[in-house]
Amino acid sequence: MICSVAGVTTPGAPPAPGLRDRKKRQTRAALAEAALRLVAERGLDQVTVEEISAAADVSARTFFNYFASKDEALVGDPAGGGVRLVARVAAAPPGQPVLTTLRHALDEVIDEIRADRELWSLRMEVVTRNPALLPRLIAGNAATEQAIVDVLAARLGVGPDHPYPRLVTAVAGAALRAAMTRWATHRDDRDLADLADEAFAALAAGLPEPGPAR
Amino acid sequence: MICSVAGVTTPGAPPAPGLRDRKKRQTRAALAEAALRLVAERGLDQVTVEEISAAADVSARTFFNYFASKDEALVGDPAGGGVRLVARVAAAPPGQPVLTTLRHALDEVIDEIRADRELWSLRMEVVTRNPALLPRLIAGNAATEQAIVDVLAARLGVGPDHPYPRLVTAVAGAALRAAMTRWATHRDDRDLADLADEAFAALAAGLPEPGPAR
């Protein structure tokens, strides 16, 4: 009776995972990892949900309790980091330039991607080799993108139909994707955060062309 | 016997459509139109391929001879205008700024979209109301985008791994999508070409923020 403190939810700190949650995370991770590994080996159409489930030691029906589709298991994280991203945009200092705000808001996302480097490298490889997935990877951000558009419009005080928030959000997303593609393809190279910085700097400078002389 | 000239293929001009081609175009258009109309009415999941085929007076099997998936019938034109777009980029005057090149290359695409205004309005409405399709709409451009990246790299003489072509291509695509979304949502407004011009000008200017004062 001394310390059944496990139930208390301390706002601010993770409130004691609990066996059940841990198992769920494990199952989800196992399914995603198995899906990525098998698809990387054989190709998207040569892997069935049944095989993925078998590799993760669950039934095929359970697979669909975790992911709405085979694709979702591969591209992962729908809206997981999205809400935090929106929150970070909303919480940025008011006067800050929009591109700076967006770039800083992405820090957290970028850190998470770097933390799961193995997984993300595999994921980018699978996506580039199965272009059918690329739209899914982008679409996952569709809802988040709209939310950011709304937040930016409010921050700038311009009304929800003003073209600027939509343009800058779409463009920033494109810049991040370009940086991620570059990072994933020859990854021995630079840090993802640096590549993102470069891309955003180029945006702010009006996309100056690389000097042909020197 | 007087004029069976229909067979001659004059290079440069459309080489006499032929009954077969006309029928194919008709069937394809009928399927796409039926798909868009039904999905706009009922929603993506409430329409089966069988219903679409019935509305276009062909068998369900024939549907799949025209489109690889239900989604494809809705987002349409995969790689159709893509090759011409790439060609226009490649044929642009050498010294021209990249953003100008890309904007002009889009003229043809934009004209076609305006020509099919009814269809495209329906399409954008369906896509925005069924976000699951948005990735498909973008993915259709994935192959084209890579081709443009390669052409730009060659034009700039920078090698296929340089980050600039990928960044500018991705960003230009995002700008076009933002313009199309704006055009589709309140369409009574401005011309699509004007909206695209505005977006590209903003890119070239480094995405200046809208003045809060005045």
Place this chain on the structure above:
DNA sequence: AAATCACCTTGCAGAGAGTGCAAGTTTTTA
């Protein structure tokens, strides 16, 4: 600790997507 509750997993049945194959039909070509 036992009983209860909530959630998770699983199998089953079924609708719908998408494909390969083998006709049958229509257009084109010779």
Place this chain on the structure above:
DNA sequence: TAAAAACTTGCACTCTCTGCAAGGTGATTT
């Protein structure tokens, strides 16, 4: 007009994805 090529269609089949009704395992309450 006859042969060739292309298009349509039905059929059988695999795979994806969903709803439902158990059964099981972790959490909660008394």
